[in-house]
Structures are given as structure tokens and as C-alpha cells.
Amino acid sequence: MSSPITGSGNLGVEVVDPGAVSSATQHEHPDSSKGLEKTIVKSWKAPIGYAVFALIALLLFVILGRDGLSTFTLSGDNDLIQLPDVVVVARPTGLIVTVLLVVIAIVGFLLVRVNRRVPLWLTAVLGVLFLFGFLAWADAGASLPIQVAGLLVGSVSLSVPLIFGALGGVISERVGVVNVAIEGQLLAGAFMAAVVTSVTGLPVLGLITAAIAGALVSFVLAAFAIKYLVDQVIVGVVLNVLVIGLTNFLFSQVLSKNAEILNSPVRFDRINIPLLSEIPLIGPTLFRQTIIVYLMYIAVAVVFFALFHTKWGLRVRAVGEHPQAADTVGINVNGTRFWNVMLAGAITGLGGAYFTLGSVGAFNKEMTAGAGYIALAAVIFGQWDPIRATLAALLFGFATNLQSSLGIIGSPVPSEFMLMLPYVLTIFAVAGLVGRSRGPAASGKPYIKS
Structure with a gap:
């Protein structure tokens, strides 16, 4: 049986779709298709x-x-x-x-x-x-009318942490590690960004610290899941509970008693992009934002390009799909997984910084409010693709913002139902509204070098 990954040395890894191999074989040898039955699975x-x-x-x-x-x-x-x-x-x-x-x-x-x-x-x-x-x-x-521009601006604002979390989830799962700890990475990033910015008065330094905090949470996830082979989902859930408990304790015992010194972060100012910010609807929505949002645009483009058009992305996808074959061509499977899980955590930590440096301001207990789990749902809804996951995160952000907009105009829809809307939408997404979804074949499976 031929390996789904072929190539020479460390730099010549190629991921081949088994279906494409079958099609190519039948094209070169027409008679080889005899006796083969094509299985079609319909998804309704x-x-x-x-x-x-x-x-x-x-x-x-x-x-x-x-x-x-x-x-x-x-x-x-x-x-x-x-x-x-x-x-x-x-x-x-x-x-x-x-x-x-x-x-x-x-x-x-x-x-x-x-x-x-x-x-x-x-x-x-x-x-x-x-x-x-x-x-x-x-x-x-x-x-009152529907303020379309305000609805879109609010949706983007609520989607920023989800998009950063979804990007981190895509990278982590593409390399073969299920990242349930997105919630903890977001919360750790928000906490450290608030404290460091409050002390130094430098939001850029807080942003960097948030990335480091997210990477540290991922370090623990990677160490237990990759080195000690602990179940990845269990480690992720435990990390979320640990970060929530730790930040709640520090908030109650330290931040709340020294709010002026430790919990008064300087937020980033909005930057209007000349000309682009004046485009109707699009301008106020996309080009009158803070530096964190502009970093998000760059992150989405870079992750998409790197994942599908660079050797790094090829190795990441190879390790997540067929680690045994990747190992045979010289790729350090566990090392690749370890460093990329930390990279995913750093990206997610930037999303956590948006809570305290871009939108809310001061840190509060459990201020992420389950955003990490919705980001994980966006990864599945987006079929482990950075662009699709970003669109899914925007959809969830829009659903969250819609409840407040309808409350302002006096909608006949009960407010309790509108509070449920983002989570109902998440259930629809995970249930497979867009059809069949298949994640990376080796995601969640520890690799033991034979």
C-alpha cells in the first residue's frame, strides 16, 4: 500500500488525496476501474x-x-x-x-x-x-429603524476574539491536537493584557504579554497531550477550569483591591484608514477599527496562505493527517505538534487581549463568557479552514449582536430566546448544517514513534 504522503527528505513532503490517486490510476489504466464500486454517501x-x-x-x-x-x-x-x-x-x-x-x-x-x-x-x-x-x-x-451599519460594526467587534480563537483552533487541530483550551487561552490573554497595560501604560506591551500568556496555556496542553499522552479533551477542559479559577481568585484578591493600579488598562484608539473608511457600510465596519482588528485581518490572510501554500503548512497538514508517513520522510511529528500548538495559543491570546484593550476595558470574572467554545464550534462549522472558520465566527458574532439590536427596537421576540440565539446557532453548526465535515484524520490521536 502506498503512503498518502510522498517525497524525498524533509523538504519534499506532499499530501495526496486518496481519491485523487484513485482517479489518476483509472485515468492511466482504464481497465483498472473494472470491479471497483464507487461508494457515494449522501448527506441530507x-x-x-x-x-x-x-x-x-x-x-x-x-x-x-x-x-x-x-x-x-x-x-x-x-x-x-x-x-x-x-x-x-x-x-x-x-x-x-x-x-x-x-x-x-x-x-x-x-x-x-x-x-x-x-x-x-x-x-x-x-x-x-x-x-x-x-x-x-x-x-x-x-x-426605531434597523441601524444596519451599527449592527455590522457591533458584529465585527464581537467576532474578533472568536476569529483569533478559531485561527488557533484550526492550526492546533490541523497539526493533530484538539484544542478545547481556547477558552482558557482567551481568558489568560485578557487577564495579562489588563494587568501589564495597567502597570506600564503601554497597550502594545500588554498585547505581547497576552500572546505569551496564551502560549503558556498551550504549553501545558502540549506537554500533557503530546509528551504524557493524556486525553486531549480532558486536558483542555481541566485547563479551562484552572484558568477560570486562577483568574477569579486573582481578580477578587488582587485586582479588585488595586483597581486603579492593576485593572485600569489603556485601550487602543481607533484608526481610520483614509478613503477606505468612507466607503458606505464597508468603511465603518472594517476600516474604523483598532490595531488589534487590523492584526486580525493580517492573521487570517497569513494563516490561510501559510497553511496551504508553504512548506510549513504542508508539514502541519501532513502531521495532522498521517503522522506515520510524515515520520518516514524525516519530520519530527511530536516536535512539530508541540511548537504549532504553542503558536496557536499565542494567536488565541491576542484575541483575549481584545476584551481588555479593544472593547470592554477593565478585566472582569469570566469575561470571555464561553467565547472559546463558540470559537471551537466555528472551527468545526468552517471545516478546519481558516477562511471558512472566520466566516463562521463572524456569523456567531452577528447572532450575538442581533439580540441587543432587536431589544433596542422593541422586537416581539422574547429576550430570553434572543439570548439563546448564538448557542442555538452553534448547535446547528456542530450538527452539520453545511453537510458532512471531516476533520484531520489524526486529530486527537497521540503519536508514539515505533
Whole structure:
């Protein structure tokens, strides 16, 4: 049996898709396909999910439809270019959206029936349509309009820690280690950033310290999971509990008693990018942010490029998919895992710094509020891809911000349900709304050199 990883020496590692090998073999030898049966596994998760959203739309937008006008404000008072408000009639808008969602659900079922993959863009279109119909339904007859620009800005702000955590989770799992300790890495980064910045008055130094704190938490994870072969999920959960308990103790006994000295961090100022910051909707959302957000943009691009277009990324993926084969071509499997898990922790720690240096300010007990677990769900929802995981994190951030926006306009949706929305969305994501998800083959499996 040929190895799925081929090459010469340490630098010539290549990950080959077994399906691609099979296709190439049949192309070179047409007769070799005789006697082979092609197994097709259909996944109905996506079309069933589409149907559920279509039924919800039918219930809310048609059966329980509301009369009145819904107003969407696209520009803020300080925007250079002012866009006109968009006003729609709620009930007919809901009816049109419902019909379109039913059509998308039917298309999804037909695609799966003929053994074709449901494209990701179809899910995105369904989500945008459902959201538009829901906002029109919720705002019908309300005295306040939907502030679209504010909704987007708030969503990006809430997504920043999730994106950093998701990037750390992608790197860690791609190299073969399940990183359940994202929550602890975020919290450690937030704590150290607050303390160091408060003492020194230098937010840049706090940002660096946050990365170091996240890397130290990952060091413990790597040491127990890789060297001592302890179950990775258990180690991650224990680390989360340990960091929560430690930061709570230090907050109560040290920070709260010396708040002016130890818990008054200097936050980063917002930096407006010339010209780009004046683009309607996009400018206020993406280009009127702090340095941490701009670092996030760079981190997403660098991780994506490095993971799929460099020798480092090739080795990382090789170790996460087939460590035995990677070992045969000279890659130090456990060493690669160890250092990349620490790198993942450092990236996640930067996300923790955003809580105290970019948005909230002073450190509070358990201020991450489960963001690490949602970031882990974004990794799965994004199918272990940096770009898709980033989009999933943005979706979760949007869902979190939506609850406060609807509360301001006086939505008929109970506030308790809106508080549940991000976590309900997380369950849908992990359950496989986008179809089949297969993580790295060796993720969570310790490697023992034979």
C-alpha cells in the first residue's frame, strides 16, 4: 500500500488525496476501474436544514405575519457618503422571502438526490434572505429603524476574539491536537493584557504579554497531550477550569483591591484608514477599527496562505493527517505538534487581549463568557479552514449582536430566546448544517514513534 504522503527528505513532503490517486490510476489504466464500486454517501443535513428555515419563515412571516413598514438605515450621522433609508412593507416582504426559501430548500434536495454537493454559497444566500425577512418582520411598525451599519460594526467587534480563537483552533487541530483550551487561552490573554497595560501604560506591551500568556496555556496542553499522552479533551477542559479559577481568585484578591493600579488598562484608539473608511457600510465596519482588528485581518490572510501554500503548512497538514508517513520522510511529528500548538495559543491570546484593550476595558470574572467554545464550534462549522472558520465566527458574532439590536427596537421576540440565539446557532453548526465535515484524520490521536 502506498503512503498518502510522498517525497524525498524533509523538504519534499506532499499530501495526496486518496481519491485523487484513485482517479489518476483509472485515468492511466482504464481497465483498472473494472470491479471497483464507487461508494457515494449522501448527506441530507443541508437540505433538511434549509427546509427547517423555510418552515420557520412560513410560520413567522406568513402565518404570524405583521403589518406595517420596516425601515433599514444604511448610513451613520458621521458618514461622508449618506445612503438613503430602505423602507419595505413587512407582510409581502415576508411572503416573498418565504417563497424563495422554499425554492432553495427544493434545490438543495434535488442536488443531493442527483449526488451533487450543496454549494456553500447557497447556504449563504439562504441565511441572508432569512435574516432580511426576519428583520423586516421584527421591525414592522416599530418607532426605531434597523441601524444596519451599527449592527455590522457591533458584529465585527464581537467576532474578533472568536476569529483569533478559531485561527488557533484550526492550526492546533490541523497539526493533530484538539484544542478545547481556547477558552482558557482567551481568558489568560485578557487577564495579562489588563494587568501589564495597567502597570506600564503601554497597550502594545500588554498585547505581547497576552500572546505569551496564551502560549503558556498551550504549553501545558502540549506537554500533557503530546509528551504524557493524556486525553486531549480532558486536558483542555481541566485547563479551562484552572484558568477560570486562577483568574477569579486573582481578580477578587488582587485586582479588585488595586483597581486603579492593576485593572485600569489603556485601550487602543481607533484608526481610520483614509478613503477606505468612507466607503458606505464597508468603511465603518472594517476600516474604523483598532490595531488589534487590523492584526486580525493580517492573521487570517497569513494563516490561510501559510497553511496551504508553504512548506510549513504542508508539514502541519501532513502531521495532522498521517503522522506515520510524515515520520518516514524525516519530520519530527511530536516536535512539530508541540511548537504549532504553542503558536496557536499565542494567536488565541491576542484575541483575549481584545476584551481588555479593544472593547470592554477593565478585566472582569469570566469575561470571555464561553467565547472559546463558540470559537471551537466555528472551527468545526468552517471545516478546519481558516477562511471558512472566520466566516463562521463572524456569523456567531452577528447572532450575538442581533439580540441587543432587536431589544433596542422593541422586537416581539422574547429576550430570553434572543439570548439563546448564538448557542442555538452553534448547535446547528456542530450538527452539520453545511453537510458532512471531516476533520484531520489524526486529530486527537497521540503519536508514539515505533
